[in-house]
Amino acid sequence: MAKEATLTVEGQIDEILPDGRFGVLLDNDHRVIVYTAGKMRRFRIRSVVGDRVHVEMTPYDLTKGRLVYRERTPGATPGRRPGAKR
Template identity: 75%
Template structure:
C-alpha cells in the first residue's frame, strides 16, 4: 500500500498555543492549528510568533497540520545560545 500524499504549504506563526501547538496563517489566507514535528522537538528547534514555517497537511483534515521546517531569520532576533550558570 502506498503512503498517503501530504500537501506542503508555507505560512507564518500568529499564535502560540499550549502543548506545543501553534496557530498558523497560511499564504493562501487560511488559518490552521499545527503541532511541532518530532524531528523539530528532538533537536529543540524553538518557534515564536512571526516565524515563517513549512507545514505538512493531509487531504483528509485541512484544519490541522504539522510544522516540519522553520525558515531562518523569519522571526524576532535571538541570541543563538543560552548562557549557562
C-alpha cells in the same frame, strides 16, 4: 491519490498555543492549528510568533497540520545562546 500523500504549504506563526501547538496563517489566508514535528522537538528548535514555517497537511483534514520546518531568520546568530547548559 496515494494514502501517504501530504500537502506542504508555507505560512507564518500568529499564535502560540499550549502543548507545542501553534496557530499558523497560511499564504492562501487560511488559518490552521499545527503541532511541532518530532525532529523539531528532538533538536529543540524553538518557534516564535512571526516565524515563517512549512506545514505538512493531509488532504482529509485541512484544518490541522504538522510544523516540519522553520525558516532561518535573517540577522539571527547561529549556534547556542550564551550561558546555556548542555
